[in-house]
Amino acid sequence: MPEPQPPAVQAPVREKATELPHPLPGVPECGHRSLLWSRPRMRLCFPNTSLRSLKKSAMRTPQSALELCERVIRVDRIRNEERNQDMTSIQHGSATQELKGKRALVTGGTRGIGAAIVRRFVEEGAEVLAAARSVPDTVPEGAGYVAADLRTPTGVEEVAAAALERLGGVDVLVHNAGGAGPHASALAISEDEWQDVLNLNLMSAVRLDALVAPGMRERRSGAIVHISSAAAFPPVPQVVHYTSTKAALENYSRGMTAELAPFGVRVNVVTPGRTDTPGGARNREEIALMGEGAIEFPDVPLGRDGLPEDIAEAVLFIVSDRASWIAGGNLVVDGAEFPRR
Numbered sequence: 001m002p003e004p005q006p007p008a009v010q011a012p013v014r015e016k017a018t019e020l021p022h023p024l025p026g027v028p029e030c031g032h033r034s035l036l037w038s039r040p041r042m043r044l045c046f047p048n049t050s051l052r053s054l055k056k057s058a059m060r061t062p063q064s065a066l067e068l069c070e071r072v073i074r075v076d077r078i079r080n081e082e083r084n085q086d087m088t089s090i091q092h093g094s095a096t097q098e099l100k101g102k103r104a105l106v107t108g109g110t111r112g113i114g115a116a117i118v119r120r121f122v123e124e125g126a127e128v129l130a131a132a133r134s135v136p137d138t139v140p141e142g143a144g145y146v147a148a149d150l151r152t153p154t155g156v157e158e159v160a161a162a163a164l165e166r167l168g169g170v171d172v173l174v175h176n177a178g179g180a181g182p183h184a185s186a187l188a189i190s191e192d193e194w195q196d197v198l199n200l201n202l203m204s205a206v207r208l209d210a211l212v213a214p215g216m217r218e219r220r221s222g223a224i225v226h227i228s229s230a231a232a233f234p235p236v237p238q239v240v241h242y243t244s245t246k247a248a249l250e251n252y253s254r255g256m257t258a259e260l261a262p263f264g265v266r267v268n269v270v271t272p273g274r275t276d277t278p279g280g281a282r283n284r285e286e287i288a289l290m291g292e293g294a295i296e297f298p299d300v301p302l303g304r305d306g307l308p309e310d311i312a313e314a315v316l317f318i319v320s321d322r323a324s325w326i327a328g329g330n331l332v333v334d335g336a337e338f339p340r341r
């Protein structure tokens with residue numbers, strides 16, 4: 001009869017922080033991976049600890065990652081409150097009513113940069129229509145809203161028709177809706193993904209301009225802004241479909257300028273760098289999740305990520321009469337993050 005064996009000792013199962021659920025339980029809307037992998041952020045939150053040891057500690061257990069995240073989120077919250085106070089105190093001359101009497105159409109005007117543009121335009125007295133796919137609960141007060149998917153010609157037509165019906169025409173058009181799509185190496189991006197990103201970032205602007213610009217040309221006045229990305233030049237691997245379409249958008253804008261400037265219609269590009277928005281956070285998190293081969297985001301020389309309000313201010317300037325001799329320009333608003341051509 002074999003001797004009874006002692007029960008096998010099970011090696012403790014060690015959870016890996018890299019396999020953490022997303023988002024982390026207990027940390028609301030925590031994009032923990034991109035939070036922890038952003039160098040400037042970590043420096044700010046843990047000024048006396050090296051990034052390497054922070055990463056190591058974050059990888060050790062879910063609990064240690066959770067603690068780091070909570071600290072980052074707390075510091076972020078305080079910084080945002082401070083910044084918001086600063087922005088309010090600057091007050092960008094909202095008493096000027098710079099856009100009074102102007103009718104503005106802003107695509108992607110329900111979140112992030114677009115919503116900030118809408119708010120700023122409303123403050124300056126414009127009548128504003130925001131376009132996006134989902135019915136938002138965050139349409140800035142005072143603005144109208146039209147639901148449409150701008151990746152399709154039909155969606156673009158619906159937006160142009162709504163602008164004509166509700167505003168009676170468009171004096172200022174901001175093409176802001178855009179996005180990166182799934183992140184992958186260049187050769188892994190499928191035909192459908194290319195088409196999707198091309199439709200959203202380039203073709204929706206081309207199609208909308210074709211419907212809106214003729215009215216401006218007839219009236220011999222108007223301002224069009226296309227929102228590009230600092231990632232267009234030099235391109236960012238893992239999102240070459242995004243960066244290529246933004247580069248094409250910049251090229252197209254120059255071409256449109258040549259055609260429309262003689263009729264008093266100004267076309268310009270505004271190029272944001274890393275900006276604190278839901279879309280921006282999602283992209284950076286996806287890139288961080290790619291693990292091997294993922295790019296490290298450079299520090300922003302001006303010491304912080306952009307706020308949607310930073311970009312909105314640049315857009316307001318460029319559509320206003322203060323910029324009446326600027327056409328075919330590209331206003332880069334990126335805290336000097338990316339080296340430009």
Ligand SMILES: NC(=O)c1ccc[n+]([C@@H]2O[C@H](COP(=O)([O-])OP(=O)(O)OC[C@H]3O[C@@H](n4cnc5c(N)ncnc54)[C@H](OP(=O)(O)O)[C@@H]3O)[C@@H](O)[C@H]2O)c1
Nearest residue numbers: 108110111112113132133134149150178229275277279280
């Ligand atoms: N944030 C950054 O770091 C950054 C940096 C450089 C450039 N940019 C550029 O700035 C622009 C705004 O970025 P963001 O970060 O503010 O983006 P976001 O937070 O993702 O907001 C995007 C807006 O566009 C709308 N939208 C997206 N797809 C659409 C579609 N197919 N049809 C109609 N509306 C659509 C969204 O609403 P729905 O989802 O409801 O449609 C939302 O209102 C984009 O062109 C982006 O490429 C951003």
